[in-house]
Amino acid sequence: MVTIDFTILGMLNWKPMTGYDMKRMMQDSPVMYWSGNNNQIYKALVQLLDMGYVTNELQYQESAPNKKVYSITDSGRAALEAWILETEPESPEFKKAFLIQISWAGLMEKEKIDQLLARYEEQVREQIAMRQEEKRRQKYFPNRSEQEHYVWDQIYDNLCQSYEAELQWTVRFREGLKALK
Numbered sequence: 802m803v804t805i806d807f808t809i810l811g812m813l814n815w816k817p818m819t820g821y822d823m824k825r826m827m828q829d830s831p832v833m834y835w836s837g838n839n840n841q842i843y844k845a846l847v848q849l850l851d852m853g854y855v856t857n858e859l860q861y862q863e864s865a866p867n868k869k870v871y872s873i874t875d876s877g878r879a880a881l882e883a884w885i886l887e888t889e890p891e892s893p894e895f896k897k898a899f900l901i902q903i904s905w906a907g908l909m910e911k912e913k914i915d916q917l918l919a920r921y922e923e924q925v926r927e928q929i930a931m932r933q934e935e936k937r938r939q940k941y942f943p944n945r946s947e948q949e950h951y952v953w954d955q956i957y958d959n960l961c962q963s964y965e966a967e968l969q970w971t972v973r974f975r976e977g978l979k980a981l982k
Contacts, residue, residue, distance in 0.1 A: 805845050806854075808833050810881040813855060813873035815943035820846055820869070830941050831932060831960055846871060854880055911978055918978070922971045929964045932957060 812823055812833070820842050827833045827842075849855040854877030857869045873881070899921055906914045935941070936957035944950050 803845075805841060806849060807881060807884045809842070809845055809849060809871075810854060810873055810877050810884075813871055814878060814881055815945075817858075817870045817872040819871070826941065831935070832941070832956055849877065852880075853877075911981065915975055915978055918971055918975045922968065922975070925964055925968045925971060929961060929968065932960045932964060936961070 808827065809823060812818055812826060818826070823842055846855065846857075850857065853874060855871050855873055857871045859867055860870055861867050903914075903917065903921075906917060936954070939950075939953070942950060942953040944953070
């Protein structure tokens, strides 16, 4: 199974959802990044249904189209837990498109490089503010227990600290650039 399958199982382990709800959550979440389309979600859901990892229920609505709500099964929970425990954690990913962009700016005028860094700094500051607000609102916290809340609190701390480190690097870069003759 691929990561999208386990992402879906994890979301359904939190609460029953429609495919549309899953797509929105993946689009909005800084943790469950995935840029696929709805067809991939529904294809994965069909496979998970066939494997017995999820079930679905058709909910009838009077003023809107009917919707299928998916839920995780016990065997789906077992598969999710096995994946969590048996999959080797990946090394942190530090490849950033911005580093490629800035790496070729060395021959440009300092003012132009500083302008580029200022724009990047602003984007990083915006990301910090967004992640802090998401953490404050606990937008995607599956908050069923103290331990689960703590895990998600730490996930958002990790995100915020990563952006804070990026901001510090950018500020030092700009200061060092200004100090050059």
